[in-house]
Amino acid sequence: MQTPNVEHNLLHHHELDRDAIHQSLATLYTGAIDFADIYLQSSMHESWVLEDGIIKSGSFHIEAGLGVRAIHGDKTGFAYADEISLSALNKAAAAARGISQAGQAKQLQVVQRAQAIERYTSINPLNLPEQAKIDLLRAIDEYARRQDPRVVEVIASVTGSYDEILVAATDGTFATDVRPLVRVNCTILVEQNGRRERGSAGGGARVEYNYFTETVGVNGAAKPRWQVFVDEAVRQALINLEARPAPAGTMPVVLGPGWPGVLLHEAVGHGLEGDFNRKGSSAYAGKIGEMVASELCTIVDDGTLAHRRGSLSVDDEGTPAGYNVLIEKGRLVGYMQDKMNARLMGVNPTGNGRRESFSCLPMPRMTNTYMLAGEHDPEEIIASVKRGIYAPNFAGGQVDITSGKFVFSASEAYLIEDGKITAPLKGATLIGNGPEAMRQVSMVGHDLQLDDGVGVCGKDGQSVPVGVGQPTLKLDAMTVGGTD
């Protein structure tokens, strides 16, 4: 396999070279401009969908372009073009430059290629023959329908993307990255006595599509990974058929391991992004060194995990991804930073400068955010609850970082009565206040799990892939938005 030559693809192929980039940076880096960078990107995305037992649609998207940013203090000028060429580069640079008056030229840093560790392989998953993707979808459909006669509809999708990026900056940064990302998703509709319910599951990573056909061990059985997703979707749909209204009110809540880490993403993660803290708009602003969670909580943002959906070799500013401890034994120890906010706050960038594409400005964003394992046995945690709910699956969440209020919606939940899981419950929204909720964490399991690779995080209209994770954990009091 030949490693793609990103410099060739993004520069030479468009009659550009390092000198042209250097020239452009030199014209930007004058007068009051503190920092400027140029970001080039070419990306492809494909999606195949099966529904009604047929391959219903296939689509392919391609885009390429460049973005130029010039920063003066906390002011940012930004322009982009959806083509890569010298004239587009010059035009965008001139527009971005307008943020401050031109002045004396400054000395550019010597270009240094970042020596980042590769967190995934430089492969293009889209190269797999189409027939193989279609065969996978058909296999999902057949297998899902075989699992239970109540399965009435299967919607399955296979999506993949391939990104090449190059970033060069006045601080000497010159970095490239090749980012594969694949995902399989499966939604099952079941029907019983006229009641219809849905279950959904899926996963993915920065790998090739054969990831989904690899054999994995589950409860002693060996099966291809895609079957594990289908089993899970069918299981959830069938449980929903039995679900009864969730209770309403404040009660103990036990969250399952893995994907319920959405809690941390919403209750803690967003509030610890550098921009909100520099501006003082986060409920966590100015609280470094303070206890902001129970001492059982150690929470990290880790972009270095191999092949993970939220992982990065380098971020979109060329900073190598990091393992950043955010909260250590309950104490707030760090924020997530991009270059601009790091500089303005007098700290180092943490590898969290991300952007959806060349046409968007980078911001501090999460990568894979999770809580480290504790000491309790998960069963012991459930046994400790007299009356409450156990929620092992969630649909998503949202946070108001200023007031700290956050919600996340359980898509699978059970009543806990006298230390035992009893009836399945209908989905319900849980609401809390970040710092308060984290102080309510009274037990942490030893079963840390990461999610299966489906997370998408939105901020200021920009979506980026992320990961979450946590062990089983118990919050002594949370508000549960049921109807009962």
Add this chain to the structure above:
Amino acid sequence: MTPDIRELEIEMEEVEEAVAEALAYAQKLGNSAAECAISRSRGINVGTRLGEVETVEFNQDGALGITVYRGQQKGSASTTDLTPAAIRATVDKASSIAQFTSADPCTGLAPAELMATDIPDLDLCHPADQSAQFALEQALTCEQHALQLDPRIVNSDGAGYSSHVGFRVYGNSHGFLAGYMQSRHVLSCSLIAKQGDAMQRDYSYTIARHRDDLWTPEQVAEDAVAATVARLDARKIATAKVPVIFRADVANSLFSHLVNAISSGSLYRKSSFLLDQLGQQIMPSWLTIHEQPHIPRALASSPFDHEGLATTARDIIKDGVLETYLLTSYAARKLGMQPTGHAGGIHTWQVGHQVPDLKALCQQMGTGLLVTELMGQGVNIVNGDYSRGAAGFWVENGEIQYPVEEITIAGNLADMLRNIVAIAGDIDHRHGVLTGSVLLEEMRIAGV
């Protein structure tokens, strides 16, 4: 720095040619039918914070999407590169994909006889000054005004102004080829208030096709300050069942769930709590929702839909009865019905009301919860289950008592729609659904 509308027209004509060429090329490749859309927009987006410039962003976006049909098989591809070579490569890719998808008896273009023939001018494009200087002036004026209105406003999340013009061209192999230009101007302001240790954030914004229809920067500032300060000292309330008002700016979300439930995919997948409800009473008998796609300058006006079908005025709900589904041609074939011109979404909905304003609606409610913010995605369209985070105000004897936060409201959408008690005339014009505040008989509140 105001874009010249004549230049935009010429650019749109060029793009129409590009669409025609893409369609001709698709045909040359042996496809039996094809449809293609190109949209372009350009503009500026600026942000200020605490009286200083924060960002100046120059936007220029374009995209082409093409779907080709080989008999009953289809393939789609899209690109942001609009050069002739890239467009041909995109058509090639769509054609290649169509060889791998299955024959679907319901797939294809919308019926030729239903294509829009008359493309009304809906007055949707009003370019305005796109200079950084003008844009920054708007945002700075707004934010500076806001920051001196109330001492409890201690910080700002910034003000923003954006102005964009663009167009969308759609063509298909029935010979339909048309486009329309549109503009959009937005001014917004987001503030932070503090009392004790607790911070609250809220915002306001104004959006319009014509800059003259925007609120003044001072109005936006005053609205944002009032909203933010009003949230201070919020409390949780006890778990209970109480009447609930969705204030006008969040009431449109209720109707967006209705849109979802009576739209194509939810119906033919039998994934809607309103399945088989066409012609049935699903809302109170005094309630009527009228769709009017051709209101000049309206945000959700469009002369034709994403399949080239004429958009027409119609009742969605009449006397509480569901009068129509919202169908694409694909969904219509699946269901054995006629498409309704809703590919790409709804056009302006006018929701009837019978109470003059929010004050009167609060008086009608007496005691209950006035919801001004909703959080999270806890809405299940399959079964109608509804559970979302909320904030707002507690109302007693028709009067606001104190702000409320960190609670959830829950119920079932089918019941919620049926149990609408009254709607006020305080219509929020910033959405595709023009509705005032909505009073519901009862919802479950979870709090302390």
